Structure formats: C-alpha cells, structure tokens
Amino acid sequence: MARKLTIFICALFAFLQVNCQEGILHVSVGSQEKEYCLVYNSYFSNISVSLNDAIDYQLVNLSSSFLCSSSDVRPNELKGRAVVVMRGNCTFGQKAQVAQDSGATTILIASEEPLVTPFVNVTEYGQVKIPVALMRYRDMEDAYKTFGDSVSVKLYAPPTPVFDFSILAILFISTFTxxxxxxxxxxxxxxxxxxxxxxxxxxxxxxxxxxxxxxxxxxxxxxxxxxxxxxxxxxxYAYFVYVMIVIFCVVSTTALYSCLDAIMEKLGCATLSFSCLGKGWSGRSLLLAALCIAVAVLWGVYRNEDRWIWILQDLLGIAFCLNFMKTxxxxxxxxxxxxxxxxxxxxxxxxxxxxxxxxxxxxxxxxxxxxxxxxxxxxxxxxxxxxxxxxxxxxxxxxxxxxxxxxxxxxxxxxxxxxxxxxxxxxxxxxxxxxxxxxxxxxxxxxxxxxxxxxxxxxxxxxxxxxxxxxxxxxxxxxxxxxxxxxxxxxxxxxxxxxxxxxxxxxxxxxxxxxxxxxxx
Structure with missing residues (x-):
C-alpha cells in the first residue's frame, strides 16, 4: 500500500509540471560558470528543460546595435552562434527575423526596461524558428566583465512544478498555530x-x-x-501599507513577548527579580522584552529582504495568531x-x-x-x-x-x-x-x-x-x-x-x- 501511494505521488508530481515563460541563461568559460535570468516566449522556439540537454553556443556581442536590419551585421558573423543585441528601435519580431536570416541560432535582447515576455503579431510566430529571450542589460555587462569577450551560453527553462513542498510547510505552520x-x-x-x-x-x-x-x-x-x-x-495601498507595518511591529512584539513569557513560566525559569530606583524589576521580563523588540526591529529594517526575512515574519506571525486566539x-x-x-x-x-x-x-x-x-x-x-x-x-x-x-x-x-x-x-x-x-x-x-x-x-x-x-x-x-x-x-x-x-x-x-x-x- 505504501509503495502504491509513493508511486501515485511521484506520478502526480511528474504530471503537475507547467512550462513558465522564465528561463535561465547559463554562461561559462572553462570551469567558470554563472547563471542569469531570462524571459522568453515558447511560441517562437522552445528551449531545453535541463542544462545537460541544452546546446552550447558561442555568444556574439552586438549590444552596440539594435539589429533592425541585415546591414547591422557582417556576413557569416552570426552563423551557428547566439547573439545579444539591444532592445528598442524595432519590434522583437524584426530583430529575431534579421538574426535568423543571418544564421544565428538564438537571439538575446538586452533590456534596460522591465523584462516582458517577447511577443509579435500572430502571423510572425510561424516565421521565427529560433529562441527569442530578453535579459537584463546589467546582467549582460556583468557576464562580459566576469568572463571576458569570449563566452559560451546555454538556454534552459526547468519546468516549474505546480506542487511544491513549501505547501506542506504552510500547511504545517497553519495547523500547528x-x-x-x-x-x-x-x-x-x-x-x-x-x-x-x-x-x-x-x-x-x-x-x-x-x-x-x-x-x-x-x-x-x-x-x-x-x-x-x-x-x-x-x-x-501606498499609504495604508505603512500603517499596517507599524501596527504589525507593535502588536507582534507584544504577542511574541506573551508567548515566550508563557513558555518560560511553564519551564519554571526564574524571574531574576531585582530592585532599582525603589522599584522591583524582573530580569527575565526585561531580557524577553529586549529580545522581542530586537526581532521586530530587525524585521522592520530588513522586511524587503526576501531570501531570509520570511523566517522572522512567520515567527512573529505565529506569535501574533497564538496570542490573538488566547486573548x-x-x-x-x-x-x-x-x-x-x-x-x-x-x-x-x-x-x-x-x-x-x-x-x-x-x-x-x-x-x-x-x-x-x-x-x-x-x-x-x-x-x-x-x-x-x-x-x-x-x-x-x-x-x-x-x-x-x-x-x-x-x-x-x-x-x-x-x-x-x-x-x-x-x-x-x-x-x-x-x-x-x-x-x-x-x-x-x-x-x-x-x-x-x-x-x-x-x-x-x-x-x-x-x-x-x-x-x-x-x-x-x-x-x-x-x-x-x-x-x-x-x-x-x-x-x-x-x-x-x-x-x-x-x-x-x-x-x-x-x-x-x-x-x-
């Protein structure tokens, strides 16, 4: 029974894969390698779903050109290679058509504007047979600065699973809370x-x-x-969001203190009482208050640092919800x-x-x-x-x-x-x-x-x-x-x-x- 269930889950996981419009540009020179963000359109020509299956191409730097006509490129300069050009002056379809006619295998369009899925008229989709993708201009500069003028590139887009194990983490957090x-x-x-x-x-x-x-x-x-x-x-939204941030910091600090104090009380930790200025103080309460305020301030300062701040936000959120349900x-x-x-x-x-x-x-x-x-x-x-x-x-x-x-x-x-x-x-x-x-x-x-x-x-x-x-x-x-x-x-x-x-x-x-x-x- 357990084996059948495991097979079913694996089959479901394999089935629930969707191709997104975001890909990865793998740049390498020898043993050095680095990856950058791509936004592409699979209706032109889809790219590999894995790095191992991706084709390696030499990249030609034409970032000084918009590649809107065949006069912007020398004969055979792009044959069998990938090319990077600047965004603007003409449509994505025109750039792709010129690159394809010049023998290029892939066209990368460097953009200083927000990256969007490259699109063309419906009639142009059948004419362009090579991958067309946008990359950040700053990423292109970083690649050439890091690896020099002669670089190899691979384009791939691993399928994004609809189901992710982070769902189980959310399920655990919510049920536990x-x-x-x-x-x-x-x-x-x-x-x-x-x-x-x-x-x-x-x-x-x-x-x-x-x-x-x-x-x-x-x-x-x-x-x-x-x-x-x-x-x-x-x-x-632009105004009320800051009000909500302040309220969250204040309320979650109080809630975290309440939760930690209850845990300390349950564990039988000493209060570490002392007198100062004629008043009695609890050392444990002061330490907990300082810790809770520090956590809230740290979250407030780094609240937009997505890579790790979510841990603190979830910690404060769990404390907030627990204290709400108890109060x-x-x-x-x-x-x-x-x-x-x-x-x-x-x-x-x-x-x-x-x-x-x-x-x-x-x-x-x-x-x-x-x-x-x-x-x-x-x-x-x-x-x-x-x-x-x-x-x-x-x-x-x-x-x-x-x-x-x-x-x-x-x-x-x-x-x-x-x-x-x-x-x-x-x-x-x-x-x-x-x-x-x-x-x-x-x-x-x-x-x-x-x-x-x-x-x-x-x-x-x-x-x-x-x-x-x-x-x-x-x-x-x-x-x-x-x-x-x-x-x-x-x-x-x-x-x-x-x-x-x-x-x-x-x-x-x-x-x-x-x-x-x-x-x-």
Whole structure:
C-alpha cells in the first residue's frame, strides 16, 4: 500500500509540471560558470528543460546595435552562434527575423526596461524558428566583465512544478498555530476554573480578563470594519501599507513577548527579580522584552529582504495568531457560526467580484500581494521582471509565507502565502471547542481534536483547489464549512448540541440556573 501511494505521488508530481515563460541563461568559460535570468516566449522556439540537454553556443556581442536590419551585421558573423543585441528601435519580431536570416541560432535582447515576455503579431510566430529571450542589460555587462569577450551560453527553462513542498510547510505552520492556539486557550480556561472560588458568580464569566466578541452588533461591526479596511487598502495601498507595518511591529512584539513569557513560566525559569530606583524589576521580563523588540526591529529594517526575512515574519506571525486566539474568545457555538458565516459571505462576494475586475484579479489578492507583484500574480502567462535593482514595493505583513523549494528562480523569489484570516478566525472556533471540552470534561478532548482535524482537511482541500485552478483562493471558503459541520456533527452525535450551541461554563455546568451575565444572542 505504501509503495502504491509513493508511486501515485511521484506520478502526480511528474504530471503537475507547467512550462513558465522564465528561463535561465547559463554562461561559462572553462570551469567558470554563472547563471542569469531570462524571459522568453515558447511560441517562437522552445528551449531545453535541463542544462545537460541544452546546446552550447558561442555568444556574439552586438549590444552596440539594435539589429533592425541585415546591414547591422557582417556576413557569416552570426552563423551557428547566439547573439545579444539591444532592445528598442524595432519590434522583437524584426530583430529575431534579421538574426535568423543571418544564421544565428538564438537571439538575446538586452533590456534596460522591465523584462516582458517577447511577443509579435500572430502571423510572425510561424516565421521565427529560433529562441527569442530578453535579459537584463546589467546582467549582460556583468557576464562580459566576469568572463571576458569570449563566452559560451546555454538556454534552459526547468519546468516549474505546480506542487511544491513549501505547501506542506504552510500547511504545517497553519495547523500547528491553530492547534496550539486552541490548546493554549483551553489550558487558560482550565486554570481559571481551578482558581475560581467555588459557588461564586465568576463561574459564569467565561471571558473574565479577556476581550470577548459578545453580541451580534459587535460581530457585524467587526466584520464591517475588516471589510472597510480591505477596500481602503485596495484604493489607498501606498499609504495604508505603512500603517499596517507599524501596527504589525507593535502588536507582534507584544504577542511574541506573551508567548515566550508563557513558555518560560511553564519551564519554571526564574524571574531574576531585582530592585532599582525603589522599584522591583524582573530580569527575565526585561531580557524577553529586549529580545522581542530586537526581532521586530530587525524585521522592520530588513522586511524587503526576501531570501531570509520570511523566517522572522512567520515567527512573529505565529506569535501574533497564538496570542490573538488566547486573548480573544467566543463564548458559544452560535457566535462562532455568526462570525464565520459573515466572513464567509464576504469572501464569497470577493470571489465573485474578481470576475468583474479588469485584470481578473481579486481585491484580496491585490491587497495581500501588493500592487507591485505583477509577476507573482501572472500565473506564468505574461511575466514582468524588473530590469534594474529598484526599491522593492511594500507588502502587507499579515501573511505567512514560505518560498518555493523546488523551483529556485534567478529572476525573483516566489512564495506560497496564507493570510492571517485563514488562521485566527477558524482558530477562534478551535479555541471554543477546547474550552467546551474543559467545561464538560469530554474524553480525549473530542471537540478540540475533531475541529483541528477538520481545519487540516479544509486546508488540504484549499491547496488542492489552488493547485488545480492556478488562482489564489480564500482559505475560509473551504475551512468554514468543514469546521462548522464537523463541530456541529460531533455535538449532535454526542447529544450535546443544545449545550454546545449555548456555551458558557455556567450554563454547561449547571443548566438549572440562569447565566449571571445577560447574553444578547
């Protein structure tokens, strides 16, 4: 069985390969070699999918010419060779036709402008039989500076797998965060019940000391505020993105401190108390605060360094989500249904709205990725790559992100992302399920475990849809039905639906008494 499963996964992985319009230029002289970014058009003439199968050509430097006519090249100068020319003065098709007529095997077009997939009129596609690709002008200069005038080049474009193991990393991060946040919330509830005075009204105050999403009006206001912020970010991204960055730094610092302090407390680490200026201070708290501030500042300074800063962003994001699920609580299943239902309706509306936008892109994807992430949203159809190092566009940090592992790209890093909405709001339901387990002393935390498994399965379905559709999706579209139906089914099967729906520890433990706090819902 395991062998058949392995064969099936390998076959699926081999099948799920797509040819993109980005390639690699391999430049070498003797044992020295270096690789650069290419953007090409496979409709002219496709290139090899591996370096070993690629043909080696001598490169002729005609970067002082635009190669718009045959007079720009000497007889037999390009025969059997690759040629690099400058972009401009004529179309890509004209340059390619002149190079082909002169005997060139490949034409590289050096560009000081952003690289786009080279295109021509439909009638010209059948006439050009050689590979046509754009490269950065600065890369061409670097190649000749590094290797000299006589260089050999190979063009290849390894197929980009639709499935990447970074999906599994995102799946692990999200499931771990939701599960751990729900576990923390239930553990905090158990501690409160153990320390509460017997017979007091505090038993009915399930959210004492915490912020509670309490009534229908607050739910609607909360969801409406999130929706308004989404729309404002879409239309005024350049301004609001910096507000979100500042908020993220402040909130994530506090959240990371809360998580680390809880871990230290659980491990029994000493507080290292001391007195200064007549006041008592905790050395452990000061050290943790300094560490958390340093991490947030480091992220803030290097937030656009894609190659490694995602690790810090995910660390801060996990802490933010954990602290949110522990601090905010929903006191019954009815409120979970209302909250998640309202969010689901909004996401369905956004999903439908993307069909009406001029570029077919959803508001949520535009806001999440930022207006400068054209290539990330292209799906491999039309590629735009910056020609020069420029100030990177700012992105909203409220996402978990993991770079592609199997498809390293010399043009730009590509990520799989998951917004915090797909973690914290489903996490509120998981946290409620664990608290209900605590209130009813349910065996093996049946509600918590089943809801967490439902979240995992919902995320799996979400990623399958993303892979098959090649389009970003809201995780809540799958998560909400999976989790609500699963939790409701468990409560119904155990004959506890009435108590699960009403919630509150006071009602669960003593249904003969009225709750000490009025409940609007």
């Amino acid at each position: 939701v599960g751990m946040g729900g576990f923390w919330s239930g553990a905090a509830e158990r501690e409160k019940l153990n320390t509460a005075p017997m017979g007091g009204d505090s038993r009915g105050r399930t959210d004492s000391g915490n912020l509670s999403l309490y009534c229908l009006v607050r739910f609607i206001m909360f969801v409406a505020f999130a929706w308004v912020m989404l729309v404002l970010m879409y239309f005024f 905010f609580s929903v006191s019954n299943f009815k409120k979970c249904v209302i909250l998640l239902g309202l969010l689901l309706i909004c996401d369905v509306f956004v999903f439908i709205l993307h069909f009406l936008t001029k570029d077919g892109q959803s508001i949520m994807v535009d806001v999440t990725l930022g207006p400068g992430s054209i290539a990330e949203k292209s799906g491999g159809k039309m590629v735009t790559v910056p020609a020069e190092p420029i100030a990177p566009f700012e992105k909203i940090p409220m996402v978990m992100q993991v770079p592609w592992f199997l498809a390293p790209n010399p043009c730009m890093m590509q990520f799989y992302i998951l917004g915090y909405r797909g973690i914290i709001f489903p996490g509120l339901l998981v946290a409620y399920c664990h608290r209900f387990d605590v209130w009813t002393s349910s065996p093996k935390r049946i509600y918590f475990m089943s809801c967490t498994i439902a979240y995992f399965l919902g995320m799996v379905v979400t990623f399958v849809v993303v892979i098959l559709s090649q389009m970003g999706q809201s995780a809540l579209l799958c998560l909400v039905p999976f989790m609500l139906l699963t939790s409701g089914a468990v409560a119904w099967r155990r004959g506890e639906m009435k108590r699960f729906w009403a919630g509150t520890v006071y009602e669960v433990l003593d249904t003969s008494k009225k709750p000490s706090l009025p409940d609007v819902l």
